Amino acid sequence: MSDIAALTTRIERLEHELAIQQDIHQIRRLQYTYGYFIDKSQYNEVVDLFAEDGEVWFLGGIYQRKAGVRRLYIERFQKNFTQGHNGPRYGWLLDHPQMQMVIDVAADRSAAQLRGRSMMQAGLHHTAEGQQRAWWEGGIYENSYVREDGVWKIKALRYYPFWHGSFAEGWAKTPIDFIPMARTLYPQDPLGPDKLMDPQPRLWPATDIVPFHYPHPVTGKPIVPDNSRAREGFRDHESRSR
């Protein structure tokens, strides 16, 4: 191979690998901006972050394509949280700090995956109208992204809330099945998902590991969750409560 050909090969490789670092930067921005938008109930702006065939996994349900994404953010959240307004309302806190993002871009740069987390502060100020509540919440994301015409978009936002705790009582006292999982599909439930997650997740005090999209960083082996004891306290509790 000539000198020129050899240098060209090295330059091509550099261009590709630098582009992947730039992709990581753009995907981090995309997910972080999702966080900033959702903090402030900028739901139209959230919907615009998704690809046309994007989807959201939320509390046991899967909302599919732009129509499903809109149903969740605009018809459900915007109605419930901000009285139909696309923007923040007085006295409603919903902070979703976005943290600990592990991002992997496919070799052909068409797709990417991300594991991340949030630790929320949420609730209503006592001078604002509505049901009084204040809570902490921790959860994991395992998301997918797609690059279309050079622009990264959310392909699947999969949020796995893990624990909730009221501001007063915390995670030690969270009621079992504190927030109900989706049961009824759209359109029977006009705000329901298009599909149910399978298997159905279970909230804290269940402690299931959300599967990792990537292998162990040192051994390179798949990370195999052992969830055999993640739900074993429910039995007793549930039998006691019947």
Next chain:
Amino acid sequence: MSDIAALTTRIERLEHELAIQQDIHQIRRLQYTYGYFIDKSQYNEVVDLFAEDGEVWFLGGIYQRKAGVRRLYIERFQKNFTQGHNGPRYGWLLDHPQMQMVIDVAADRSAAQLRGRSMMQAGLHHTAEGQQRAWWEGGIYENSYVREDGVWKIKALRYYPFWHGSFAEGWAKTPIDFIPMARTLYPQDPLGPDKLMDPQPRLWPATDIVPFHYPHPVTGKPIVPDNSRAREGFRDHESRSR
């Protein structure tokens, strides 16, 4: 164009774009280090992070140039928080975790902008001297940076505290106008700012969106905050309290 000229062009572009990724890394370090310093009341070290014409936006006031930056950190915070000491004092917590940084470097690499956030834990241990208090606090940064002689410095640190909540009562019970905004300029107020922010911010339970320095990551359009309902509960409350 010769082969050599074509390869040189590609290499120049790689050098420029890699340098921007390195800049992002340095700016992240700069802001994170600000966080570590401010946690531990290392105020001299904080002041050294700023450019000569740097400034700080804080609670409605703007502290300008090194003299203003020093007034805020050394004369105000160091006196109030650590009894005049440049370093941590026994029993005083002021943790400022720095999170969710969206960083944009100008094409000519002379300047940069950052949106980020913090979620603070602060207060005094009951065995330490001083006014007993313990609080949580969430806020947004929209900062500017400048590169001088190859070194990135803070040009403008703009901190927008959003919510406060006492450890005991939380964000649901925060008193209206919990922390007063700056009203009087320096030197009339010897610890006052050089200018007032315009418009004046308002604390939680107001929920105004801090303007974004960057466009929507998918549509590329400006992000237009709709704050029309962000303060609408104040009216009632204020009239009730008069």
Next chain:
Amino acid sequence: MSDIAALTTRIERLEHELAIQQDIHQIRRLQYTYGYFIDKSQYNEVVDLFAEDGEVWFLGGIYQRKAGVRRLYIERFQKNFTQGHNGPRYGWLLDHPQMQMVIDVAADRSAAQLRGRSMMQAGLHHTAEGQQRAWWEGGIYENSYVREDGVWKIKALRYYPFWHGSFAEGWAKTPIDFIPMARTLYPQDPLGPDKLMDPQPRLWPATDIVPFHYPHPVTGKPIVPDNSRAREGFRDHESRSR
């Protein structure tokens, strides 16, 4: 120098500097994954993140080499936290969000250092078996990493817990010496460390600065902690309690 030689030099430099950005990405992944594993008591997977001569600094003790690392994670934590199980147990929360990572890779890419932090949520659900407790915790990491056969591993995980606070009472009321420091070495204490940290750290309400592995980002000078007032309240308190 010929054109080809000059371009080759620039390409070599690009390859080296891009590799360092990729290293930073891998080290961030390594530390973040440590966080995800430790959240869920995946202790075998944690141990596999370490180099053979790796070590952990924890509560005044140093656990050395794989044998020491295993003693801490498998024999101590796994026994205490998850009843001997390698994975999460029902109703046990131990979330360690990993944040604010400042990463520096050595010029020869054989080693790296990281400053980071965590802000934990931990405790037991009231329906789970065991001692009822729920706490917040903040701490700093100053870690080392090593690259072996192209794979980044943890060389030293140095965790400096800074403050603890129960969910009910918070950081203002933390008992002095809330968690005891290591005193007895292995094998006299079968779960003890191989060495003691020197100097011995002290927990909140002490406020000592953990030394920085890197210089001031603007001045380039060493960051010199002044901890002269970080423990000065203990004297009174300790004399009162005797």
